[in-house]
Amino acid sequence: MVFKGIKKRVKHFLNRNTDTAFNNAEPVIVSRDKHPVSRKQISNNALKVLYRLESAGFEAYLVGGCIRDILLNHNPKDFDIATNAHPEQVHKLFRNSRLIGRRFRLVHVHFGREIIEVATFRANHPEDTKPVAQIKGQHKSATSNTGMLLRDNVYGTVEEDAARRDFTANALYYSISDFSIHDYGQGLKDIENRTLRMIGEPSVRYQEDPVRMLRAVRFAAKLDFDIEEATQAPIPEMGKLLLNIPSARLFDEALKLFQSGHAEQSFRLLREHQLFRFIFPEADELLNEDEPGFIERLILCTCQNTDKRIAEDKPVTPIFLFAAFLWPKVQQHWEEQKAFMPPVPALTKAAQLVLDQQVKVTAIPKRFSTAIKEIWDLQLRLQRRNGKKAFQLLDHPRFRAAYDFILLREQAGENLDGLGVWWTDFQNSDDNAKQKMASKAGHPRRGKRPSGKPSNNRYKNRSRSRKPKDSAPKSSD
Structure with missing residues (x-):
């Protein structure tokens, strides 16, 4: 079983009704003694970033695929961090960092060849799509006429950030303050059942970013998960949105x-x-x-x-x-x-x-x-x-x-x-x-x-034609 080390210890959490977790903003919190994720499995450089953010007074979580992979006994390759610190604040804390992106503002903290990606908690855009980002030169509207997000730099809380993630298995947050796992959408249960489930209404989420359809396929292939029925149903019809990417x-x-x-x-x-x-x-x-x-x-x-x-x-x-x-x-x-x-x-x-x-x-x-x-x-x-x-x-x-x-x-x-x-x-x-x-x-x-x-090569039997020479000498006139 995939959950050899965690299944028994968090079974009582998995049975809780969390269908309304995002609406109530109340995550299932699994304490350190009830999950197998250890700091020994986490990159030392990621831990350095987490501790520095926390010591500066910010919230800091290891988030997404790295937590999912550890729970599945895989070796994570990337360690991503989510925080309430804004990109400019993160950049000031790390001299070895770079601000990147326009559509999605991020900070890359460089440790030799390893890069730790730090993202600020995101929130939904206002329904009227008024300009809300402060980055010079960005499009005035948050979405295109097809509903695709053109920019995504509205900052929010960790609860709002979890609601905006793509799949439940990726909405797991590891807190550096007490080493607990915060599950915002039955991600642990879906991991146990080997199910890939979209957070929110799938058709809307695919419209926001059509690449999520490719991500659904990639994660299902990588993790050997089944794509949940409602998550896969719109894909054949909405695939044409990829033409806009x-x-x-x-x-x-x-x-x-x-x-x-x-x-x-x-x-x-x-x-x-x-x-x-x-x-x-x-x-x-x-x-x-x-x-x-x-x-x-x-x-x-x-x-x-x-x-x-x-x-x-x-x-x-x-x-x-x-x-x-x-x-x-x-x-x-x-x-x-x-x-x-x-x-x-x-x-x-x-x-x-x-x-x-x-x-x-x-x-x-x-x-x-x-x-x-x-x-x-x-x-x-x-x-x-x-x-x-x-x-x-x-x-x-x-x-x-x-x-x-x-x-x-x-x-x-x-x-x-x-x-x-x-x-x-x-x-x-x-x-x-x-x-x-x-x-x-x-x-x-x-x-x-x-x-x-x-x-049928027309040159196959083609012979060179030569202009016949005149037998009589040319006139000297």
Whole structure:
């Protein structure tokens, strides 16, 4: 059971009726002797921030995911703090801090590579959405015409802050003053039942911030929770609100979904709740027509390999993920472009067309998009391995990623005529064996695509035409 250490000790608290907890502003308070959260499990830097805020006369709580993860016997990576101190007051207390954000004003306290995020208690905006923030240059209205929050800097109490959090499992506050846990919305009960429940009316909360739909999927995948029925019901209909989210923010959310160790389950849930199309629209379109199932297998293999690397504490990069997710659309455009140009420029053109569409949705940084195009380009070049070309390709900085991508395509069921095996053997051979392999490797059949399927290349049998020479000498006139 998830709650081995806490279930018995707080059972009497979990049975209390807290349906009206937010209205009455009365949290369930679990004292230190009745919960398993220990300061030994909390970052020393987070404790330093908590103690300094308290010694300065402010309220200070460790809040959200870190408390939830400790209760679930997970190792939290981030430690967030909520306080009644305003951002400018927090900034004055810590010389190693920075004020960040406009829509949501925060303080980041830096301890080397670790950042402790400190947020001031938030309250709801006035219903008339009059300007209430003091930050220069902010929009005069608190919400857009779709109901999305444009700024969120109305400060309030801890009770008001809890009511504004997204899910009940994230509305847990650990008090540094007496080490108790304050539960404002049956979060402990929902954690025990492995249920993800939205605080407040889900449709309104999604309208305030459509990214909460992606967060619902991400937390359900990460925690192996079920999304409560009322929380998931509006998602398919309201998913289109994600079209209003800046592409840079959606790129960040995509990384959280697919690079946190639960990519496979995230993909399955995104498809189930009809949200994948708002992150990878062209890939989703092809998935709906994917009768052989190759595209789905390619994405699932990519997700599984990524999850495995993270589990083994190996580095991962969005380059490989985006290259795999977008590759089927590149192949489709490639076939179309080869009717007008040779294979190499056709592939370059296809790659650019796909990336130009994707960056409108998720703003892929140039350093990533350049590397993605190199991996795609090498899918064709890795076939041309005769003579010195094999040795030159082996030294290419993107060779390893391109080789892994070849293996991934074969793993998903694409027929590449043993290309992955050849390159595996080539890398594992001595110099003499490499020379023999390279000398025996022939050129790929002209007009043949990497999947092994022939293309209608109009250049295939095209011969050069030469202007006939005149047999008679030119006149000297």
